Amino acid sequence: MEESKKNIVWHEGKVSYEDRCDNLDQEGLVVWFTGLSGAGKSTVAVEVEKELIKLGKAVYRLDGDNVRHGLNSDLGFTAEDRNENIRRIAEVAALFKDAGLITLASFISPYQEIRNFARERAGEDNFIEVYVKADVDTCAERDPKGLYEKAKSGEIKNFTGISAPYEVPENAELIIDTTKLSVADSVKKVLGVIISD
Numbered sequence: 001m002e003e004s005k006k007n008i009v010w011h012e013g014k015v016s017y018e019d020r021c022d023n024l025d026q027e028g029l030v031v032w033f034t035g036l037s038g039a040g041k042s043t044v045a046v047e048v049e050k051e052l053i054k055l056g057k058a059v060y061r062l063d064g065d066n067v068r069h070g071l072n073s074d075l076g077f078t079a080e081d082r083n084e085n086i087r088r089i090a091e092v093a094a095l096f097k098d099a100g101l102i103t104l105a106s107f108i109s110p111y112q113e114i115r116n117f118a119r120e121r122a123g124e125d126n127f128i129e130v131y132v133k134a135d136v137d138t139c140a141e142r143d144p145k146g147l148y149e150k151a152k153s154g155e156i157k158n159f160t161g162i163s164a165p166y167e168v169p170e171n172a173e174l175i176i177d178t179t180k181l182s183v184a185d186s187v188k189k190v191l192g193v194i195i196s197d
Contacts, residue, residue, distance in 0.1 A: 020100035024058045028097035030122040031194060033106040034115060034169060035132035036161045037147055038139035040178040040186065041106040044132060047187045049104055052194070059102040062089060077158045083114050090118035097122050102194065110166040128193055131172040132186075136161045138179050 021027050031048070033041040045061050052059040064085075068075070072088055075081040086109045096103040109115050119127045139161065140148035151159035158164040169175075174193050176186045 017098055017100070020098070024100040026057055026100060026102065027126065028100045029102045029126050029128065029194065030093045030097050030118070031102065031104050031128045031130060031190065032093075032109070032115065032118055033104065033130045033132055034109045034172075036134060036136065036139045036166055037108060037159075038142040038144060039132040039134040040176075040183070041108075041132045043183055044130075044176065044178075044186045044190060045104045045106040047183060048190050048194075051187060051191055052102060055195075057102055058100065059104065060096055061104040061106065062093060062096075064107045077156075077164075079111075079158070079164070082108075082158075083111065086111075086114040086118065090114070090121045093118065094121040094123075097126050108160050108166070110160045110164065112167045112170055115169065128174065129169055129172040130190060130193075131169045131175045133175055133177045134179050 017028065031045075033045050035041050042063055042065075045063070049059050049061045067089060068085070071092070072085050075085050086107060089105060089107060093103045093105050105118070109118070115129065119129065134142075136148075140152075143149065147156060147159065148162065150156045151162040156163075160166045174189060176189055178186060181189070
């Protein structure tokens with residue numbers, strides 16, 4: 001064990017997870033949206049958040065680009081940095097879940113191992129993985145940020161789907177194919193899984 005970690009002890013409070021959930025009249029939940037850049041993760045999550053707020057739910061959305069502006073601004077896009085990015089987000093999402101919030105996490109999160117870690121941190125019963133599916137060509141056509149062109153020209157290194165791998169989820173609770181479903185239909189499917197839990 002690192003010398004600096006020997007004296008770190010978890011400090012229990014007087015408010016339990018159950019107390020927080022009772023206070024909010026809901027259980028904490030992490031809904032993890034994964035998929036290629038341009039697949040529609042953020043678009044769907046934004047609409048799901050809006051609908052959950054209308055239903056009176058306490059919800060917060062964590063988005064890949066937003067988090068890289070602050071908490072993870074020190075990280076690049078190597079495989080190691082991508083894993084650290086998702087490790088940190090998994091920890092934040094688990095804390096939000098413990099607070100009793102419904103947390104919508106929209107991250108490419110290309111590797112199965114780190115998505116499994118996120119599931120483990122939130123707890124199997126409090127985690128829904130949503131694979132937002134769209135092929136590379138469709139994502140490149142949408143290309144809301146102009147990233148695919150930059151990746152194809154070599155301007156962006158380690159770009160998922162072009163010069164870095166994406167591991168398709170092995171056990172997603174929900175698959176949304178955004179090449180076939182509208183945003184509204186995608187949102188209905190996600191809400192159906194959240195509200196039924």
